[in-house]
Amino acid sequence: MLTKDLAVAINDQVVNELYSSNAYLAVATYMDTLGLKVLAGFFFQQSSEERGHALKLLHYLMSVGATVTIGTVPAPRGTFESVEDAIQHSLNQEITVTNQINALMGLAHKHDDYATASFLKWFVDEQVEEQASMNDLLLLVKNAGPHNFLLVEDRLLKTGKVSLAADPEAE
Numbered sequence: 001m002l003t004k005d006l007a008v009a010i011n012d013q014v015v016n017e018l019y020s021s022n023a024y025l026a027v028a029t030y031m032d033t034l035g036l037k038v039l040a041g042f043f044f045q046q047s048s049e050e051r052g053h054a055l056k057l058l059h060y061l062m063s064v065g066a067t068v069t070i071g072t073v074p075a076p077r078g079t080f081e082s083v084e085d086a087i088q089h090s091l092n093q094e095i096t097v098t099n100q101i102n103a104l105m106g107l108a109h110k111h112d113d114y115a116t117a118s119f120l121k122w123f124v125d126e127q128v129e130e131q132a133s134m135n136d137l138l139l140l141v142k143n144a145g146p147h148n149f150l151l152v153e154d155r156l157l158k159t160g161k162v163s164l165a166a167d168p169e170a171e
């Protein structure tokens with residue numbers, strides 16, 4: 001059984017992941033307005049993954065019989081100065097989520113809740129990957145310079161991490 005504060009914190013994390021999902025939708029549509037369809041696709045894909053994280057947390061709450069309350073998701077930032085700014089914002093968001101996950105893990109340990117700690121380990125590992133991949137993208141954009149986004153998109157396509165039809169809803 002989850003302790004009450006852990007149940008509340010995991011419910012809060014559902015909102016945080018949905019916020020991330022919406023933050024990436026905002027970045028995806030920004031990329032699309034610049035005609036950067038591959039970068040847009042990459043962020044649509046990230047957005048779906050974040051929604052997946054929210055669902056994974058929800059299912060955990062249900063599986064341990066905890067109360068699920070879907071909280072209010074704050075609006076994400078909607079305007080960006082540049083491609084670099086939008087990606088820096090995304091990296092900051094990943095760092096924020098890493099801190100949130102670490103705090104959840106800390107709480108699970110504090111309560112000797114090994115089942116929840118074991119469940120949360122997936123998120124700890126996922127954050128290492130997500131932070132690294134966003135950091136790679138930021139470095140790529142910085143190295144390419146302000147007028148070479150098509151090179152960045154080419155490189156992204158070559159990694160196989162994203163395709164032109166990355167919007168799962170479009171398939």
Ligand SMILES: [Fe+2]
Binds near residue numbers: 020049050053097
């Ligand atoms: Fe996430």
Ligand SMILES: [Fe+2]
Binds near residue numbers: 050094
């Ligand atoms: Fe993420």
